[in-house]
Amino acid sequence: MNEILSKEKSIYIQISEMIENDILRDILLEEEKVPSTNDLAKIYTINPATAAKGVNILVDSGVLYKKRGIGMFVSSGAKKLIMKRRKAEFYENYVRAIVEEAKNLGMTKEDLIKMIEEAE
Amino acid sequence: MTGLERNLKYWFFYIAKTMGLTYLMIIGICAFMSFVDGGNFMEVFAKNVVMYLIMASGMSIIAFGFTNITTIFPVTVSFSSRRSSSLIAMNVAQHVFCLLSFAFAFACAVYVYPNIRPYVGACIPAIIGATCLLFFMGNIVAFLSDRFGRTLGMVLYIVFVLAVSVGCVFGIAVLTRGEGALFAALVTNINALGVIVCAVGILLDALGIWLLAAGTKNKDIKF
Amino acid sequence: MSTLECKGIVKKFGSNEVLHGIDLTLEQGKIYGLIGRNGAGKTTLLSIASGQNPATKGEITVDNLKVWDNQDALDKICFSRELNITAGNQGVGGLKVKDYLKAAQTYFPNYDKALEARLIKEFELDVKKRLSKLSKGMLSMVTIIVALASRAPYTFFDEPVAGLDVVARETFYKIALEEFAESGRTFVISTHIIEEAADIFEEVLFLDTGQIILKENTQELVERVVHVSGKEEDVDAICEGRKVYHVEKIGRSKAATVMLEPGEELKNTPDVTVQPMNLQQIFVAMCGKEA
Numbered sequence: 001m002n003e004i005l006s007k008e009k010s011i012y013i014q015i016s017e018m019i020e021n022d023i024l025r026d027i028l029l030e031e032e033k034v035p036s037t038n039d040l041a042k043i044y045t046i047n048p049a050t051a052a053k054g055v056n057i058l059v060d061s062g063v064l065y066k067k068r069g070i071g072m073f074v075s076s077g078a079k080k081l082i083m084k085r086r087k088a089e090f091y092e093n094y095v096r097a098i099v100e101e102a103k104n105l106g107m108t109k110e111d112l113i114k115m116i117e118e119a120e
Numbered sequence: 121m122t123g124l125e126r127n128l129k130y131w132f133f134y135i136a137k138t139m140g141l142t143y144l145m146i147i148g149i150c151a152f153m154s155f156v157d158g159g160n161f162m163e164v165f166a167k168n169v170v171m172y173l174i175m176a177s178g179m180s181i182i183a184f185g186f187t188n189i190t191t192i193f194p195v196t197v198s199f200s201s202r203r204s205s206s207l208i209a210m211n212v213a214q215h216v217f218c219l220l221s222f223a224f225a226f227a228c229a230v231y232v233y234p235n236i237r238p239y240v241g242a243c244i245p246a247i248i249g250a251t252c253l254l255f256f257m258g259n260i261v262a263f264l265s266d267r268f269g270r271t272l273g274m275v276l277y278i279v280f281v282l283a284v285s286v287g288c289v290f291g292i293a294v295l296t297r298g299e300g301a302l303f304a305a306l307v308t309n310i311n312a313l314g315v316i317v318c319a320v321g322i323l324l325d326a327l328g329i330w331l332l333a334a335g336t337k338n339k340d341i342k343f
Numbered sequence: 344m345s346t347l348e349c350k351g352i353v354k355k356f357g358s359n360e361v362l363h364g365i366d367l368t369l370e371q372g373k374i375y376g377l378i379g380r381n382g383a384g385k386t387t388l389l390s391i392a393s394g395q396n397p398a399t400k401g402e403i404t405v406d407n408l409k410v411w412d413n414q415d416a417l418d419k420i421c422f423s424r425e426l427n428i429t430a431g432n433q434g435v436g437g438l439k440v441k442d443y444l445k446a447a448q449t450y451f452p453n454y455d456k457a458l459e460a461r462l463i464k465e466f467e468l469d470v471k472k473r474l475s476k477l478s479k480g481m482l483s484m485v486t487i488i489v490a491l492a493s494r495a496p497y498t499f500f501d502e503p504v505a506g507l508d509v510v511a512r513e514t515f516y517k518i519a520l521e522e523f524a525e526s527g528r529t530f531v532i533s534t535h536i537i538e539e540a541a542d543i544f545e546e547v548l549f550l551d552t553g554q555i556i557l558k559e560n561t562q563e564l565v566e567r568v569v570h571v572s573g574k575e576e577d578v579d580a581i582c583e584g585r586k587v588y589h590v591e592k593i594g595r596s597k598a599a600t601v602m603l604e605p606g607e608e609l610k611n612t613p614d615v616t617v618q619p620m621n622l623q624q625i626f627v628a629m630c631g632k633e634a
Contacts, residue, residue, distance in 0.1 A: 007621055038524040042517065046520075047543050048523070121452075130449045192435070195446060200450065200495070341395060
């Protein structure tokens with residue numbers, strides 16, 4: 001939770017990603033309580049409504065769940081959920097973009113695969 | 121506390137502080153002077169107090185006309201006070217303190233100049249009237265300097281202060297000497313005179329306050 | 344829900360009309376950013392909305408109570424103005440900070456002295472100094488303290504960070520957010536230091552030459568407005584049928600600031616670069632000289 005906000009993406013998306021990162025890094029464990037939206041707002045100096053939006057993304061995707069009157073908790077299996085979603089995003093945002101860009105540059109599929117092998 | 125109550129609390133506190141300090145200083149200086157002078161302490165003290173207190177009060181009152189309304193009143197509005205509550209409290213506090221200080225000066229005067237004593241009854245309304253008259257002058261200064269600029273206000277202030285000082289000195293001289301045709305004329309009509317001065321003073325003061333309120337009611341407050 | 348409404352607010356100074364019919368509803372429990380250039384009318388609007396100055400036309404109500412000359416409504420509002428101590432108002436300048444704060448304590452019904460003490464410590468303010476001897480930054484701190492400690496349900500800040508160094512500014516944003524989170528008060532903060540405050544505003548209001556040209560949720564606005572650049576024909580195709588602000592041309596290349604529909608997405612293509620814009624860039628595009 002010590003990352004700083006960048007101007008690249010919407011704030012609330014960054015909040016949800018930061019919480020996800022903390023879950024993947026075992027900074028936040030499954031079934032553990034997550035900081036409240038007011039705490040998040042304080043930590044990042046943002047409007048609580050924005051923090052709430054970020055948290056709600058994670059509630060909607062099942063990574064977090066709400067305990068009435070107490071707060072938000074990390075769901076069990078959250079790690080797996082996050083990885084699964086990120087892999088799908090990786091495909092959408094990175095892989096397809098690489099394929100497009102390679103096409104624009106006039107590269108073939110084999111050229112691209114060779115590049116990937118070099119990068120390893 | 122209602123808005124008016126809050127305003128009364130603040131304005132009384134503020135006027136007490138600004139006037140109080142001045143008066144304590146005057147009383148202190150007079151006491152010191154009387155002490156140094158050597159004669160009957162109470163008498164010398166009372167004489168000095170009368171003169172200086174009256175002068176200071178007179179000047180303060182006319183000054184009040186345009187200082188409080190331009191400096192402190194906007195601050196009260198900036199603290200979400202209703203304008204009319206602030207104006208009312210300001211006037212009440214100003215009048216109360218000025219009347220108190222004149223009362224004190226008058227008490228000293230009665231102590232020092234025994235020949236006034238029979239006329240105390242008539243003097244009281246006259247003093248109230250005179251105080252109100254001074255307030256009226258202050259409000260005129262405020263009103264005119266608002267309309268026509270500070271310089272005119274300053275000039276008028278000086279003119280009024282001079283007029284009042286001269287009048288005071290003259291009046292006291294006449295009263296304390298206790299002789300002459302003018303004095304006799306004053307004495308015979310003293311009661312009526314007192315009431316007339318009082319009525320005129322109060323009316324003019326009310327007029328001045330009304331003018332001030334009307335002018336301030338819908339004006340923009342700038343800082 | 345509690346609201347503060349401005350209905351048809353017109354303000355004229357002599358024959359010069361500076362606010363041309365402002366209609367605005369402020370809701371309870373939100374932080375609004377009031378953004379506008381110098382002279383746009385921010386201070387005028389706030390002074391009218393807080394009932395301190397009269398409007399030429401129109402009405403301000405809070406919870407259906409008229410604000411003007413009504414202490415019950417005025418009790419719900421605090422407008423802490425920029426304090427400019429000039430030769431003209433020496434009376435105020437002569438006041439010590441603690442006297443000024445004492446006056447505030449007397450007037451605001453919900454004033455919180457504990458919060459005031461905490462803020463004085465936080466800002467390291469010397470309360471024995473006279474207002475005329477304070478730097479611009481310290482004057483800003485005084486107005487911030489009054490505004491926060493007033494605990495008024497609708498609190499307006501007029502350029503609160505003017506003159507504050509960057510660390511003091513961060514302190515202000517942090518403390519304001521803390522107080523907001525605790526109390527759910529409505530804050531309206533006028534500023535033209537836009538980007539650093541952008542994250543704390545739930546909604547932004549753009550005031551341009553006396554009119555509110557935009558009132559949007561900050562995050563949604565930033566998502567909807569993009570910078571599109573590329574060859575002139577391609578950019579024109581994208582601009583077709585959409586709200587466009589601020590177009591630039593260099594040779595065969597063209598750039599435009601475009602507002603998309605809510606939820607709409609525009610992706611980069613080989614022909615056209617689509618970039619996100621931050622709040623400051625959006626404001627300049629909409630209200631800048633070449634808007």
